[in-house]
Amino acid sequence: xxxxxxxxxDAMGGDHAxxxxxxxxxxxxxxxxxxxxxxxxxxxxPLLPRRNAPPIQHAPDAVGMGDSAVxxxxxxxxxxxxxxxxxxxxxxxxAVVSCGNTGAVLVAAxxxxxxxxxxxxxAIGTVLPRADGGRLFLLDAGANVDCxxxxxxxxxxxxxxxxxxxxxxxxxxGLLSNGEEDGKGNTQVRATLPLLRESGLAVVGNVxxxxxxxxxxxxxxxxGFVGNxxxxxxEGAVTTVVQLLKxxxxxxxxxxxxxWLLRGAFRRFRERVAWDAHGGAVLLGTRGLVVVGHGRANAxxxxxxxxxxxxxxxxxxxxxxxxxxxxxxxxxxxxxxx
Amino acid sequence: xxxxxxxxxDAMGGDHAxxxxxxxxxxxxxxxxxxxxxxxxxxxxPLLPRRNAPPIQHAPDAVGMGDSAVxxxxxxxxxxxxxxxxxxxxxxxxAVVSCGNTGAVLVAAxxxxxxxxxxxxxAIGTVLPRADGGRLFLLDAGANVDCxxxxxxxxxxxxxxxxxxxxxxxxxxGLLSNGEEDGKGNTQVRATLPLLRESGLAVVGNVxxxxxxxxxxxxxxxxGFVGNxxxxxxEGAVTTVVQLLKxxxxxxxxxxxxxWLLRGAFRRFRERVAWDAHGGAVLLGTRGLVVVGHGRANAxxxxxxxxxxxxxxxxxxxxxxxxxxxxxxxxxxxxxxx
Numbered sequence: 001x002x003x004x005x006x007x008x009x010d011a012m013g014g015d016h017a018x019x020x021x022x023x024x025x026x027x028x029x030x031x032x033x034x035x036x037x038x039x040x041x042x043x044x045x046p047l048l049p050r051r052n053a054p055p056i057q058h059a060p061d062a063v064g065m066g067d068s069a070v071x072x073x074x075x076x077x078x079x080x081x082x083x084x085x086x087x088x089x090x091x092x093x094x095a096v097v098s099c100g101n102t103g104a105v106l107v108a109a110x111x112x113x114x115x116x117x118x119x120x121x122x123a124i125g126t127v128l129p130r131a132d133g134g135r136l137f138l139l140d141a142g143a144n145v146d147c148x149x150x151x152x153x154x155x156x157x158x159x160x161x162x163x164x165x166x167x168x169x170x171x172x173x174g175l176l177s178n179g180e181e182d183g184k185g186n187t188q189v190r191a192t193l194p195l196l197r198e199s200g201l202a203v204v205g206n207v208x209x210x211x212x213x214x215x216x217x218x219x220x221x222x223x224g225f226v227g228n229x230x231x232x233x234x235e236g237a238v239t240t241v242v243q244l245l246k247x248x249x250x251x252x253x254x255x256x257x258x259x260w261l262l263r264g265a266f267r268r269f270r271e272r273v274a275w276d277a278h279g280g281a282v283l284l285g286t287r288g289l290v291v292v293g294h295g296r297a298n299a300x301x302x303x304x305x306x307x308x309x310x311x312x313x314x315x316x317x318x319x320x321x322x323x324x325x326x327x328x329x330x331x332x333x334x335x336x337x338x
Numbered sequence: 339x340x341x342x343x344x345x346x347x348d349a350m351g352g353d354h355a356x357x358x359x360x361x362x363x364x365x366x367x368x369x370x371x372x373x374x375x376x377x378x379x380x381x382x383x384p385l386l387p388r389r390n391a392p393p394i395q396h397a398p399d400a401v402g403m404g405d406s407a408v409x410x411x412x413x414x415x416x417x418x419x420x421x422x423x424x425x426x427x428x429x430x431x432x433a434v435v436s437c438g439n440t441g442a443v444l445v446a447a448x449x450x451x452x453x454x455x456x457x458x459x460x461a462i463g464t465v466l467p468r469a470d471g472g473r474l475f476l477l478d479a480g481a482n483v484d485c486x487x488x489x490x491x492x493x494x495x496x497x498x499x500x501x502x503x504x505x506x507x508x509x510x511x512g513l514l515s516n517g518e519e520d521g522k523g524n525t526q527v528r529a530t531l532p533l534l535r536e537s538g539l540a541v542v543g544n545v546x547x548x549x550x551x552x553x554x555x556x557x558x559x560x561x562g563f564v565g566n567x568x569x570x571x572x573e574g575a576v577t578t579v580v581q582l583l584k585x586x587x588x589x590x591x592x593x594x595x596x597x598w599l600l601r602g603a604f605r606r607f608r609e610r611v612a613w614d615a616h617g618g619a620v621l622l623g624t625r626g627l628v629v630v631g632h633g634r635a636n637a638x639x640x641x642x643x644x645x646x647x648x649x650x651x652x653x654x655x656x657x658x659x660x661x662x663x664x665x666x667x668x669x670x671x672x673x674x675x676x
Contacts, residue, residue, distance in 0.1 A: 131574075131581040142516060145524035178480060178566035186483035186563040209567055213574035222567075225524040228516035229547055229564055230571040236469075236551035237572035241579050243469040248603035258599030265586035265593045 004034060007309050008084040008093035011039030012062035013100025015296050021099060022047040024302025029054040033310045036093055039080040059083035063108075065295055069101035073108045081105065085112035088288040095309040099280075099293035099302060106143055106283065113288040118325040122285035123155050124224065124292070125162050126231060132215035137163045137171070140224040141231050141281055147223035149192040153199050158284040159219035160201050161324060165315035174207030174217030176226060182206065188223070196221070209234075279308030282317075289318050342372060345647050346422040346431035349377035350400035351438025353634050359437060360385040362640025367392040371648045374431055377418040397421035401446075403633055407439035411446050419443065423450035426626040433647040437618075437631035437640060444481055444621065451626035456663040460623035461493050462562065462630070463500050464569060470553035475501045475509070478562040479569050479619055485561035487530040491537050496622040497557035498539050499662060503653035512545030512555030514564060520544065526561070534559070547572075617646030620655075627656050 009025040011018045018039055026049055029035040035054040037044050044056050059080040063069050073081060081100055085108050087093040098105045106122065115122055123140035130136050139159045144151065156173045163171035175193055177185035182193060184206050197203050204217050209230055212220045222230065249255040259266070280293040280301070289312055293305035347363040349356045356377055364387055367373040373392040375382050382394050397418040401407050411419060419438055423446050425431035436443045444460065453460055461478035468474050477497045482489065494511045501509035513531055515523035520531060522544050535541050542555050547568055550558045560568065587593040597604070618631040618639070627650055631643035 129578060129582065131578040133585075145516065176567065178483065178563050178570075186561075189563075209571035210574035210577065213571075213578050223524075225516050225527075226564055226567055229514065229560075230567055232516070233547035233551075233568045233571040234575035236548035237575040238579050239548065240467060240469040240551050241576050244467065245603065247471075249600060252600075252602055254599040255603045258596040258603070261592040261596030262587060262590075262600065264590055265583065265596070 005095075005310065005313050006034045006036055006093040007095045007097055007306055007313075008036050008038050008057070008087045009302070009306065010080045010084045010096065010098035010100055011037045011044050011056075012059070012080040013065075013098040013105070014293065014302075015065060015099075016298060017062075017099065018043050019047055020297060020299045021302050023299035024297070024304075025054060025097075025306055027299065027303045028306035028310070033306055035306060036087065038084040038087070057083060057087060063100055063104050065101050069104035070107050073104040074111075079108075081108045082112055085109060085288075085290075089113055095289035095291065095313055097280075097291045097293060097302070097305045097309050099295060099297040099305070101295070102142060102281070102292050105290060105292050109283050109286045109288070109290045113286045113290070116285055116287055116322055116325045119154055119158070119285035119321075120151055122283050123158055124227075125159060125282045125284045126227075127166075128213065128231070128234060130213055130215050134215055134218070135166070135168075136212055136217070137166070137168075137219045138227055138231065139219070139221065139284060140227050142224045142228040143283075144223060145225040147188070149188065149195050152188075152192045152221055152223065153195050154285070155221045156196050156199055156201050156203070156219065157324065158321065159221060161321050162282065162284055162317060163218050165312060165317040165320065167315075168218050170202050171218040172204045172216075173201045173219045173221060174204050174212055176212070176220050176222035176230065177206035177208065180206050180208060180211065279304040279306075282308070282312065285321070287318065287322065289313060343433075343648065343651050344372045344374055344431040345433045345435055345644055345651075346374050346376050346395070346425045347640070347644065348418045348422045348434065348436035348438055349375045349382050350397070350418040351403075351436040351443070352631065352640075353403060353437075354636060355400075355437065356381050357385055358635060358637045359640050361637035362635070362642075363392060363435075363644055365637065365641045366644035366648070371644055373644060374425065376422040376425070395421060395425060401438055401442050403439050407442035408445050411442040412449075417446075419446045420450055423447060423626075423628075427451055433627035433629065433651055435618075435629045435631060435640070435643045435647050437633060437635040437643070439633070440480065440619070440630050443628060443630050447621050447624045447626070447628045451624045451628070454623055454625055454660055454663045457492055457496070457623035457659075458489055460621050461496060462565075463497060463620045463622045464565075465504075466551065466569070466572060468551055468553050472553055472556070473504070473506075474550055474555070475504070475506075475557045476565055476569065477557070477559065477622060478565050480562045480566040481621075482561060483563040485526070487526065487533050490526075490530045490559055490561065491533050492623070493559045494534050494537055494539050494541070494557065495662065496659065497559060499659050500620065500622055500655060501556050503650060503655040503658065505653075506556050508540050509556040510542045510554075511539045511557045511559060512542050512550055514550070514558050514560035514568065515544035515546065518544050518546060518549065617642040617644075620646070620650065623659070625656065625660065627651060 041058040061079040125139040126141040128136040283290040291309040379396040399417040463477040464479040466474040621628040629647040
């Protein structure tokens with residue numbers, strides 16, 4: 001039943017598919033991470049290196065990036081995305097990496113991998129850089145726009161295991177709120193906090209977004225609507241800051257020289273805050289590992305996404321979650337190979 | 339009935355009250371903005387300049403900054419905050435500026451000024467800098483954590499008038515969501531968008547936070563929970579970015595020289611993104627103008643808050659809102675003097 005950590009890469013998903021996807025996957029493959037490229041063989045073949053090329057699993061169809069992607073995923077069983085998912089379901093691979101439409105990836109994962117018993121719906125987990133140098137594990141970043149308190153507690157359990165799989169010991173779990181005292185928050189938050197405190201997790205209580213980014217918790221739990229707003233607000237603020245700083249630098253001749261002297265610092269800074277540097281989002285709660293890269297992913301972002309999948313497989317995240325929710329690993333569970 | 343644009347400054351509200359509050363208010367007063375300092379006369383008097391000092395309205399009590407501030411505001415009619423509010427209610431002043439606990443300011447405003455008919459509950463409006471150089475008028479930034487769709491439509495009307503009073507012609511109103519297509523968003527957003535489109539406002543539809551910060555709309559409508567999360571996520575992201583950039587700069591000797599050459603650009607940049615530079619938040623929907631400065635406000639932030647109140651009075655925002663919601667200005671309406 002065990003394979004050896006093979007990662008099925010959806011070569012047709014993403015704005016720059018297949019060229020950038022194939023390039024990134026080949027780089028990871030060259031470094032020893034076993035990869036299978038899933039998609040139209042005639043389009044992928046010419047993009048491969050002569051030596052040490054990863055194998056191709058042919059899939060005739062591709063899911064678009066637009067809003068009809070979810071509908072198209074339901075229709076088409078022969079799309080690269082669903083073929084990649086079924087490779088994991090059939091134990092021919094251990095994880096899927098796709099830079100396709102996130103909603104489509106989620107639907108395909110639920111269809112073909114299934115959801116861990118006790119997890120109503122999977123969540124999307126995303127990592128944000130923190131001001132104290134740590135990482136903030138945020139979920140749900142967009143899968144479930146309306147959540148009941150019980151779902152948020154499940155997200156806490158999923159997120160805690162996910163942070164542990166990333167090397168965080170006894171992750172501190174915070175509930176996203178607009179104030180830190182118990183009793184703050186909207187109806188949803190006030191109903192969730194008491195349940196979360198009973199979960200046995202290391203719950204620090206309500207946490208404001210700014211405090212979370214400064215290190216008040218490791219795991220930040222919220223519904224997919226608010227989590228997505230938080231993520232895009234942080235991205236928008238960073239874009240605005242960089243834009244305004246550029247404008248100010250251009251006003252002064254010394255500014256241009258200063259910026260030139262700082263070019264190394266700016267480059268390293270970009271590498272640290274760039275979302276692609278973290279490899280992308282992880283589906284949490286599916287019976288198999290799925291990493292969702294950014295839709296605009298270039299080769300480097302794809303490479304990072306494959307590396308993220310590889311690291312997460314090594315940490316045995318999915319098996320751990322299956323054991324936690326279902327008591328033991330069922331034989332039919334397509335989970336990571338560890 | 340008309341006064342002449344007098345601004346009642348709550349001298350006892352804020353972490354650095356009364357010294358910084360008095361200093362900021364006196365600076366505005368020296369520039370010709372009529373100010374009354376409200377608070378303990380014995381504490382305020384020694385802080386005043388010898389010449390051209392603003393008058394003092396004595397109030398024996400002060401509302402603390404902590405969580406019991408809201409309870410204390412209900413109890414104490416003789417606090418500086420409530421005395422300042424009643425000066426506006428009694429037409430002895432035209433606007434209140436307070437850097438006290440936001441919840442306490444809101445409660446005092448509702449108690450003593452009242453709410454415009456047709457506005458169920460006031461909202462807190464905050465201005466964010468946009469990457470395109472424009473300003474984003476966000477509401478509700480924290481007053482109402484749970485909102486019905488009808489309330490969000492009211493926020494759209496309040497926000498549109500507020501942006502107009504700040505010189506934006508035909509403000510484009512967006513509904514905060516996790517995706518821009520109609521039909522995206524949570525239950526609340528999906529129920530609100532059709533109502534908002536019927537409001538007669540210039541509605542652009544659902545807007546993601548990142549798009550809003552890049553200029554997709556002028557007014558961004560959401561409930562007070564999500565709005566507060568957005569605001570604090572943006573603040574947290576800016577803090578993180580500045581922190582990480584500092585770390586990177588310190589790694590290189592050229593970085594330190596570069597940062598020195600860039601010090602002017604960094605200073606101007608800080609001035610542009612600093613929240614105190616915008617003067618603070620505005621209560622929208624109360625029958626009188628109230629500006630809430632930052633709790634940590636220093637003299638400059640207080641000065642900016644008084645200037646914001648002065649500009650907003652000149653734009654006749656509150657009278658405009660009263661006319662819009664109530665048809666005409668009632669005689670007993672303590673609204674701004676224009």
